[in-house]
Amino acid sequence: MKLAAACSTAIIAALALAALPLVTSSNYIIGIGISALIFTVAAAALNLIYGFTGLLSFAQLGFWGIGGYTTALTVMTFGGTFWWGLVWAALLNAVIALIVGYPTLRTNRHAFVIVTLTFALLVTLIARDWVDLTRGPLGIPNLPPPSAFGYSFATTGQFYWVAWAFSVAMLGFLYALCSSRIGRTLIAIKQNEPLVRAQGIAPTPYKLAAFALSAAITGAAGGVYCFHLRVIDPLFLDFYYMQTFLIIVIIGGAGSFWGVVVSGAALSALPEILRFSEDLRMIIYGLILVAAMFVMPSGVAGWLRERQLARMREALR
Amino acid sequence: MTIDAVYLVQLTLNGIALGLLYALIAVGLSLIFGVMEIINFAHGELLMLGAFAMAFALPVMGLLYWPALAAAIIVTMLIGWAIYELLLVRLKPDEFERSILVTLGLSIILIHAMQYFFTATPRLVDTQYGFDGVEIGSIRITWTRVIGAGAAAAAFAGLYLVLRHTQFGRAMRAIAQNRDAALMVGIRPRVVARNAMILAAGLCGLAGAAIAPIQLVTPYMGQFLIFKAFALVIIGGLGNIPGAVAAAVGLGLIESWIGGFFEIAWQEAAVFVIMIVVLFLRPDGLFKRGGMRVG
Numbered sequence: 001m002k003l004a005a006a007c008s009t010a011i012i013a014a015l016a017l018a019a020l021p022l023v024t025s026s027n028y029i030i031g032i033g034i035s036a037l038i039f040t041v042a043a044a045a046l047n048l049i050y051g052f053t054g055l056l057s058f059a060q061l062g063f064w065g066i067g068g069y070t071t072a073l074t075v076m077t078f079g080g081t082f083w084w085g086l087v088w089a090a091l092l093n094a095v096i097a098l099i100v101g102y103p104t105l106r107t108n109r110h111a112f113v114i115v116t117l118t119f120a121l122l123v124t125l126i127a128r129d130w131v132d133l134t135r136g137p138l139g140i141p142n143l144p145p146p147s148a149f150g151y152s153f154a155t156t157g158q159f160y161w162v163a164w165a166f167s168v169a170m171l172g173f174l175y176a177l178c179s180s181r182i183g184r185t186l187i188a189i190k191q192n193e194p195l196v197r198a199q200g201i202a203p204t205p206y207k208l209a210a211f212a213l214s215a216a217i218t219g220a221a222g223g224v225y226c227f228h229l230r231v232i233d234p235l236f237l238d239f240y241y242m243q244t245f246l247i248i249v250i251i252g253g254a255g256s257f258w259g260v261v262v263s264g265a266a267l268s269a270l271p272e273i274l275r276f277s278e279d280l281r282m283i284i285y286g287l288i289l290v291a292a293m294f295v296m297p298s299g300v301a302g303w304l305r306e307r308q309l310a311r312m313r314e315a316l317r
Numbered sequence: 318m319t320i321d322a323v324y325l326v327q328l329t330l331n332g333i334a335l336g337l338l339y340a341l342i343a344v345g346l347s348l349i350f351g352v353m354e355i356i357n358f359a360h361g362e363l364l365m366l367g368a369f370a371m372a373f374a375l376p377v378m379g380l381l382y383w384p385a386l387a388a389a390i391i392v393t394m395l396i397g398w399a400i401y402e403l404l405l406v407r408l409k410p411d412e413f414e415r416s417i418l419v420t421l422g423l424s425i426i427l428i429h430a431m432q433y434f435f436t437a438t439p440r441l442v443d444t445q446y447g448f449d450g451v452e453i454g455s456i457r458i459t460w461t462r463v464i465g466a467g468a469a470a471a472a473f474a475g476l477y478l479v480l481r482h483t484q485f486g487r488a489m490r491a492i493a494q495n496r497d498a499a500l501m502v503g504i505r506p507r508v509v510a511r512n513a514m515i516l517a518a519g520l521c522g523l524a525g526a527a528i529a530p531i532q533l534v535t536p537y538m539g540q541f542l543i544f545k546a547f548a549l550v551i552i553g554g555l556g557n558i559p560g561a562v563a564a565a566v567g568l569g570l571i572e573s574w575i576g577g578f579f580e581i582a583w584q585e586a587a588v589f590v591i592m593i594v595v596l597f598l599r600p601d602g603l604f605k606r607g608g609m610r611v612g
Binding site: 050056100103104106107109110111113114115117118119121122125126129239243246250278279280282283285286287288289290293294297 | 350356404407413414415417418419421422423424425426428429430432433540541544547548550551555580585586588589592593596597601
C-alpha cells in the first residue's frame with residue numbers, strides 16, 4: 001500500500017515536471033530545469049557506486065566528459081545521430097570502466113579513490129591536448145539539435161522533453177536496480193564485505209558491474225548535457241561538475257535513492273540563487289561540504305532515518 | 318631522430334629537479350596517510366599557499382631567497398597546524414571517504430578564497446638570482462632550479478634522520494606500524510598526528526616556495542601537482558616513504574624525457590599509464606612494504 005502511494009507520487013511528480021515548458025516560456029527557467037534533470041541522473045549514478053557500493057569514484061567526471069565528447073564527435077565528425085551518440089557514449093564508458101576498474105578493484109578502496117581521481121584528470125588533459133580529435137581548447141561549437149521522426153528538438157523548451165524522457169528512463173532503471181536483489185547485494189558489500197563472501201557471493205563482479213553501469217549512465221547524461229549547452233570544450237570537464245554531483249549525493253544521503261533525487265532537484269537551483277560571484281559561490285559550496293560532513297555525514301535521508309529509528313527505540317521502551 | 322647527448326643530459330637534470338619537487342609533495346601525503354590513514358586532498362593547496370607566501374615575502378625581504386623560503390615554510394606549517402586542529406582532529410582513522418570529502422571541501426575553499434582576494438592572474442616571482450644559472454659545458458641550469466633540487470634533497474636527508482634517530486620520528490613510525498601497540502607504550506596518537514601534519518605541511522611549503530620562482534604562481538597551481546602526487550603515492554605503495562621518493566624521481570625523469578622527444582599529451586598521460594600497469598602487476602605498489610616505512 002505504502003509502495004503504491006510512493007509510486008503514484010513519483011509518477012505524478014514526473015508528469016508535473018514534464019509540463020514545465022507549458023507553464024513558462026522563460027528559457028532561463030527551462031534551462032535550470034534541464035540542468036536539474038541531468039545533474040540528478042549523474043548524481044544518482046554516483047549514488048549507485050558511492051552510496052550503494054561504498055566506492056568513492058571521482059572518475060564520474062571523466063565519464064561525464066568522455067560521454068559528452070563521444071556524443072558530440074559521433075554527430076559532428078562521424079556523421080551519426082544524437083541517439084546513436086548516446087549509445088556509443090554509454091558503451092564506450094562501460095568498457096573504459098571495466099578496463100580501469102578491474103586492476104583497481106583488486107587493491108583496496110583507498111587505491112580506488114586515487115586511481116579514479118587521476119583518471120578524471122587524465123581525461124581533462126586528453127581533451128585539452130589531443131587537438132586532432134577534440135580540437136583542444138577551441139572545443140566543438142554549434143552542435144545541431146537532435147531530431148526524431150522528422151521532429152526537431154530545436155528550442156530550449158523542446159529540448160527539455162528530451163532531457164525529461166532521458167532522466168525519467170534512467171532514474172526508473174536505477175530505481176529498479178537499487179531496489180532489486182542486486183541493489184541489496186551492493187549495500188551488503190558496502191556494509192560487510194567479508195560476510196558477503198562468507199555467503200558465497202563474489203563481490204568483485206558486482207562492484208565492476210555497478211561501476212560500469214554508473215559510468216555508462218553518467219556518460220549518456222554528459223552527452224545530453226553538452227547538446228543542451230550546444231558546445232563542448234575542455235571546460236566541460238571542470239571539477240565544478242564533480243563537486244556538484246558529490247554535494248547532491250552527500251546532502252541527499254549516500255545510499256538513499258529518493259534522498260539523492262530530491263536533493264538533486266533542490267540543489268541544482270542553488271547555484272542560480274547564489275549568483276553574486278563565482279568564487280564566493282564555490283567558497284559556499286566548500287563550506288557546505290565541510291559542514292555537512294561534520295554535522296550530518298549521512299545526509300538528510302540518513303538523518304531522517306536515524307530520527308525514525310530513535311523514535312522506534314523510544315516506543316519499544 | 319638522432320639523440321643529442323647534451324640535450325639528453327639537460328633533460329635528465331631537469332627531470333631530476335622536477336622529480337625531487339614531486340617527491341616533496343608525495344612524501345607529505347605518504348606521511349599523513351601512514352600516521353592518520355587519511356588522504357589530504359588539500360595538500361596541493363598547501364603547496365599553493367607556500368608559493369604565494371614566497372611571492373609575498375620576497376619583495377618584503379628585498380628579494381633575498383633564503384629568508385623568504387624560511388618564511389614560506391613557517392607560514393605553511395602554521396596553516397597545516399590550524400587545519401589539523403580545526404578539521405582533521407575530528408576524523409577517526411577508519412573514516413577514509415569522509416577525510417577525502419572534508420579535505421576536498423577545504424581545497425575548494427582555499428582555491429577560491431585565494432582567487433577572490435588575489436585574482437587568478439598568474440604571478441611571476443623574481444628572486445635575487447633572477448635568471449642566472451650555472452653552466453657546465455653547453456648545459457645550463459638556472460640557480461633557482463639547482464637550489465630547489467638541493468633544498469629538496471637536504472629535506473629528505475633531514476627527514477630520514479628525524480624519522481630514524483629522534484624520539485619525535487620514532488613515535489610516528491610506531492603509530493604507523495601498529496596503532497594499538499603504540500598507544501599501549503604511551504605514545505599519544507593525537508600529538509603524533511599533529512606533528513606529522515605540521516611536518517608534511519612544511520615539506521609542502523618548501524616545495525611551493527621552491528617552485529614559485531620556476532613556474533608561474535596561480536591559485537590553481539596545486540591542483541595539477543596534487544593529482545600526480547596521488548598517483549605517485551599509489552605507485553610507490555601507500556604509506557611507503559622511500560617508495561614515494563623513488564617513484565617521484567622516476568616520474569620526473571620519464572616525463573622530462575617523454576616531453577623532450579614526444580608530444581606533450583604523452584607526457585601527461587605517462588603517470589596514469591604507469592599507475593595502471595603497476596596496479597596490474599603489483600597491486601601493493603612497486604615497492605613492497607618493508608624497509609623503513611612510516612606506514
